[in-house]
Amino acid sequence: MIMFFHTCIKCGRLINPERLEVLPETRICKDCAEKLGSDMIIKDTKIGMDLDTYKDLLGAIRS
Numbered sequence: 001m002i003m004f005f006h007t008c009i010k011c012g013r014l015i016n017p018e019r020l021e022v023l024p025e026t027r028i029c030k031d032c033a034e035k036l037g038s039d040m041i042i043k044d045t046k047i048g049m050d051l052d053t054y055k056d057l058l059g060a061i062r063s
């Protein structure tokens with residue numbers, strides 16, 4: 001479950017932790033983001049939960 005939030009939903013590779021620090025909402029890795037052109041596409045359509053809930057989950061993982 002923890003890995004789920006750190007794994008790219010497009011290619012399945014681990015997302016760089018430094019990227020997650022900058023873009024904690026992201027669900028895709030840098031390479032896929034560059035291909036898609038934006039993280040916002042994924043953020044709005046693919047997460048499937050509201051952003052506050054998602055950030056709470058990330059906070060729980062980090063703590």
Ligand SMILES: [Zn+2]
Binds near residue numbers: 008010011012031032
């Ligand atoms: Zn990817």
